[in-house]
Amino acid sequence: MLFDDYPRFLDTSATASNRKRLRLRHRAMFGSNAEIFTGARVLDIASHDGRWSMAALQAGAAHATGIEANPDLLKSAEETFEHYDVPRDTYRFVNDDIFDVLGDPGGHEIDVDVVMCIGFIYHTLRYQELFSGVRALNPRHFLVDTAVILDDEPMVKLFSEDVSKESSGLDHTFARAGRLVTGRPSVPALEMLLETHGFTVVKRFDWQGFLERHHPEAKVVGSYREGRRVTWLCSPS
Secondary structure (H helix, E strand, O other), X not given: OHHHHOHHHHOOOOOOOOHHHHHHHHHHHOHHHHHHOOOOEEEEEOOOOOHHHHHHHHOOOOEEEEEOOOHHHHHHHHHHHHHOOOOHHHEEEXXXXXXXXXXXXXXXXXXOOEEEEEOXXXXXXXXXXXXXXXXXXXXXEEEEEEEXXXXXXXXXXXXXXXXXXXXXOOOOOOOEOOEEEEEEEEHHHHHHHHHHOOEEEEEEOOHHHHHHHHOOOOOOOHHHHOOOEEEEEEEEO
């Protein structure tokens, strides 16, 4: 397992670093989608400390590009990959705003098969830019893991985040006085956004069934159990 092979990731971030939670999320995102990573070039949006870029490589990806706006987290990712002697030609980390990168993918030499958007959607309100930018890359697969709100209507709930916190969004364009307005979509809203921008949800990880069958005692993934977080695999329509 990733966090047994690379335990340094348990200490490189204070955000959601519980070993049990990380293992279960890894199973949902990578264990159930292993076939999409073999030989793939992967873009990791808001790559944080590099944990999921490493997971993509471990799953068989040929190359991973991580985009991270927080320079401290990017530095940590670089140091961890160097610590584990990951071949330098298999990864690249870019300290930049993802919207600047999506606005000029050619200039950033972005050529991908799989786009991962793990834990980012609820740290922004720039949904149109995000989904249209990803669709323009023409990936074969789009892996989404995000918090959602429980509402049967296509709704977005607004939040105000402190951008100084490691777990918050970092948007140099719209942050003001250390705060950033972000949003969490409902499942119908997320479906609408994906469909409008040319994506079909082809696999929805059954968190409730998985936990009931294999980990009924797990409390560290309560948001997934309760449907307040989802893990979807999407493909171009």
